[in-house]
Amino acid sequence: MRRLMRHPAGLAAAVLVAALIVLALVAPPLLGDRAAAIHPDRINQGAGAAHWLGTDALGRDLLARTLVATRLTLGLAFLATLIGTVGGVLLGALPSLLPRRAGRLVVAAVDLLVAFPALLLAMFTAVVTGLGARGAVLGIGVALAPAFARLTHTLTASVAGADYIAAARMLGVPPHRVLTRHLLPNIAEPLILNTAQAMGSSLLGLSAMSFLGMGVQAPSFDWGRLLNEAFGHVYVTPAVVAAPALAVALAGLAFMLLGDAFAKAAAGAAEPAGAPVAPVVAPAADAPDPDAVLDVRDLTVAFPGGITPVRAVSLTVRSGEIVGLVGESGSGKSMTAAAIGQIVPYPGIVAAARTALCGTELDGLAPAERRALLGASLAMVFQDPTASLNPALRVGGQLTEVATLHDGATPAEARARAVERLGSVHIKEPAAVVRQYPHELSGGMRQRAVIAMGLMGTPRLIIADEPTTALDVTVQREVLRVLREVVDSTGAGALFISHDIAVVSDVCDRVAVMYAGRVVEELPADALRRARHPYTRALIGSLPDMDTDRALPLATIPGRQPSPADVGDGCAFADRCALAGARCSAPPPLTARAAGHHVACWEA
Known part of the structure; x- marks a missing residue:
């Protein structure tokens, strides 16, 4: 939280979200009567001293109605976010609980839903479940779920191969227990960070649904409903759309910025505090060793x-x-x-x-x-050859890149040199190996291929x-x-x-x-x-x-x-x-x- 407060955008978003929450709590009891009061003699008035942002078609104060609508708008957005988050996490975690074939079907279904436009998915769900606040909430929740499912599946797959997961499964821990005790706690942070942005998306989506007439229905009202009612008079009294439009824009921006600031603060939490102090080193007095x-x-x-x-x-x-x-x-x-x-x-x-x-x-x-000197004169061979070789490219293509980039060799010359270098490190049938992918080679062959890659130029230091x-x-x-x-x-x-x-x-x-x-x-x-x-x-x-005494x-x-x-x-x-x-x-x-x-x- 301290890191979040150091970001100006994060601080502004946190203050704005806190203000919205306070407003949602206090506005209905304080301004509810003013928002509901009908004044036939003040219909569709513009901004004035009595009504700062004007009145609607029944003479009700638009500013008061906008402030009172904060509670219903945030409440519905929270419910939609909860549905989308919980449903998406469960759907994304399902492949880890099901047999492999069934899990693949779930993943394919998630990919299909992600490709479908979110707003159309929300509208389709709302039509099926019934127009109104309930249908809109379910629709937005369903529209959010595929993105959370994709994120959860990706994060789960990244930790599923960890030793502690393998140990739990070997000990016979039930799959649901592995999920709730070992998998989800280790991927919770990015899910939580995305929830804040999902809240902003829910708020915007619900306002859009209500504006289209598929969300909140009269006599209830949220910001989208207020926009719907005011839109017919926007050319006569433009101020009637100012309050709900500004509220939707500010609230959506606040939640989006808060999620982004949370992500940046979490990323910065792993970095040590403070700036590195540049070491003080005196220049060498003698000349470099010529040998x-x-x-x-x-x-x-x-x-x-x-x-x-x-x-x-x-x-x-x-x-x-x-x-x-x-x-x-x-x-x-x-x-x-x-x-x-x-x-x-x-x-x-x-x-x-x-x-x-x-x-x-x-x-x-x-x-x-x-860069030119290091590229031509230095070859580095790392501990894990799998990390040094691109798994998506053939071995020969990765070796020839060195010769074509640093020496200007033609593709044919570089390929011939790659075959020769692979042979020089005792790889059998090098002409065939250049056509293979790294996963097709043994560990020793991959390491020798990395050495051969270093020798594609004329390195002076390995x-x-x-x-x-x-x-x-x-x-x-x-x-x-x-x-x-x-x-x-x-x-x-x-x-x-x-x-x-x-x-x-x-x-x-x-x-x-x-x-x-x-x-x-x-x-x-x-x-x-x-x-x-x-x-x-x-x-x-x-x-x-x-000669070591094995008894000791x-x-x-x-x-x-x-x-x-x-x-x-x-x-x-x-x-x-x-x-x-x-x-x-x-x-x-x-x-x-x-x-x-x-x-x-x-x-x-």
């Missing part, structure tokens, strides 16, 4: 709310080298990769003393030049963000072998991100260990057994091997990694470290301890 395909110094990423997932990270990747970036989940590995690839999501802010790709500093380029996590051990080894072969054959450098230090030690040349957004140790992969930082040694010690519990690291918003100024690992001392209250610098070996620890 490095990637040279990053003091890379920092900040989000609103004091959240800094990456803190002064420095990395160097040279040609033909694979550098491993390892650490627990939440240590900042993937955010570091996103910052290098310039894809940090809004509202994150990235700052660095230097971010150089192939010797060119990215910050010094125009946006178009930066960033592989946990590319083997979702694969079984055999396929993992195949993908790692392909990555090693690609680096050796093309001379590209690679940044390999993983939480598995055993995999990193097997495939990488050098390893950078991250903890709580910082690099705490960097060393050659073959020197991991001589690691000096307590966190690196704890990671290695938690790996079982053939597996080694673990006590405690938990702090969240990016809770990292203090000192050593972030101090709370979990047996060597922590007084000096650990200050951040330890990353200092050289041997050739190619840097450690950030006061006690190591």
Whole structure:
């Protein structure tokens, strides 16, 4: 509600809706007699001191009648909204309770009703059920129900595959119980937000029905009925339509704006408060490493709310080298990769003393030049290949897009290159695979196809963000072998991100260990057994091997990694470290301890 009040439109809508509700409560007892009083000597008078907006065909005060009609208009709109909401939610949830074939029939019926014009559906229902307030309410409720049914079905389908739903069904929970306890509570928010806008639609629809003579009948009156009665005199005394027309317009606008403001406030509730503070990073004094395909110094990423997932990270990747970036989940590995690839999501802010790709500093380029350099020189392989490939397009079409967009290749050249690249990552029958869709490939083939997509250009740097996590051990080894072969054959450098230090030690040349957004140790992969930082040694010690005593519990690291918003100024690992001392209250610098070996620890 506080977020709603911060929006000017939301605040205005809330005030107007509150005023309408108050008016609906107090107007009938205060102005009911004035609205009903007939004055034959004042028939169809224009605006004047006695009647500010004139009188109707029986001499009744139009302003008083408009204000009194607020209660009936809002009441009928509320009933119609209730009918449409409840009926639509039940209809949309029905497919989840019925057998698959019956559920599909319900979905088809909903699609047909959605395609039918809402006002015609309301009029048809009103004619069938009988003209008058009851028929109009039922008609508008029926007209609203298909949209709510479509929304409910879409939202229900989005959560129906969740593990907690599968667990409830496995435990034998009845379908109606699954619906009311597990499905509907998790989709309630968007339904509630749409209800406010539906109230506005109901009000407008009911006024239209009454104006057409199919809604409220005399002697009762709502705003639409008042418009109907005044319309015959609009050319003589135009003021007679002002009050009900203005009331319909303002009330409908108020409810529509309130629903829109609720939706914006709910969307903003998930965002951290405050604006991100731009990290202060001094420019690098030295020149970029001429042998490095990637040279990053003091890379920092900040989000609103004091959240800094990456803190002064420095990395160097040279040609033909694979550098491993390892650490627990939440240590900042993937955010570091996103910052290098310039894809940090809004509202994150990235700052660095230097971010150089192939010797060119990215910050010094125009946006178009930066995109061209990243598109041609950087390839990114993400953890889930299914998310990286468009399920609606064939594999070949997605690969050829890279060559045609960045290299200007013809369709035939791009297709031939796609077949060649798929073959280079050991996909059998690549000519057939280019004609297939992603769902027709296995997980390992999809991952290799993503690697082949990265190789469609001539990348100098490959960033592989946990590319083997979702694969079984055999396929993992195949993908790692392909990555090693690609680096050796093309001379590209690679940044390999993983939480598995055993995999990193097997495939990488050098390893950078991250903890709580910082690099705490960097060393050659073959020197991991001589690691000096307590966190690196704890990671290695938690790996079982053939000599591990199976009678003992597996080694673990006590405690938990702090969240990016809770990292203090000192050593972030101090709370979990047996060597922590007084000096650990200050951040330890990353200092050289041997050739190619840097450690950030006061006690190591």
